[in-house]
Amino acid sequence: NAGVMQNPRHLVRRRGQEARLRCSPMKGHSHVYWYRQLPEEGLKFMVYLQKENIIDESGMPKERFSAEFPKEGPSILRIQQVVRGDSAAYFCASSPLPSGGTDTQYFGPGTRLTVL
């Protein structure tokens, strides 16, 4: 099992462009979480998705950010019209079971977004 995959590992965008971050969960996992880590801070929860459903998006900024986890393919975190403050490391985690079970979250290597 290759573990959680994220790509790209590094992404550079200019202000106003769009950023698309991809996350492929571990085999057999149908639950995906996105976290953001700003410089010198801990990881902050953004969104929790299951296949074709957003379960909890309470940590997502109200504008410019969206996430999806389609039936086929990776989960996508999309940031429109990026600003310098979006520069951060974005981590994806996946787990095998829904809430209430033993659902350890396994993390990907992260995507480091730099906005120029």
Next chain:
Amino acid sequence: AQRVTQPEKLLSVFKGAPVELKCNYSYSGSPELFWYVQYSRQRLQLLLRHISRESIKGFTADLNKGETSFHLKKPFAQEEDSAMYYCALRGRETSGSRLTFGEGTQLTVNP
């Protein structure tokens, strides 16, 4: 609201010395507590969780509900323990499956 505090950003000890990484939390319900570790150039990985009551790589952590703490301890630190350590909390009653992380402690074990 739930919160995790790791008061030390940096911690440096000598090989063979005991080490304790502090973690305090605030949560009104029954929390699940975790320690995650990130070695240099590697991804974040689970070290241990309080419900397992296990010892991993010589590390232990006990949930103290009275003091709202979940400190990570190891009696004899090794150089390979040098890493970033994050304490995390999950509070299912109020926030489902998401994890709330502390800001992390960078542990350096000197030879």
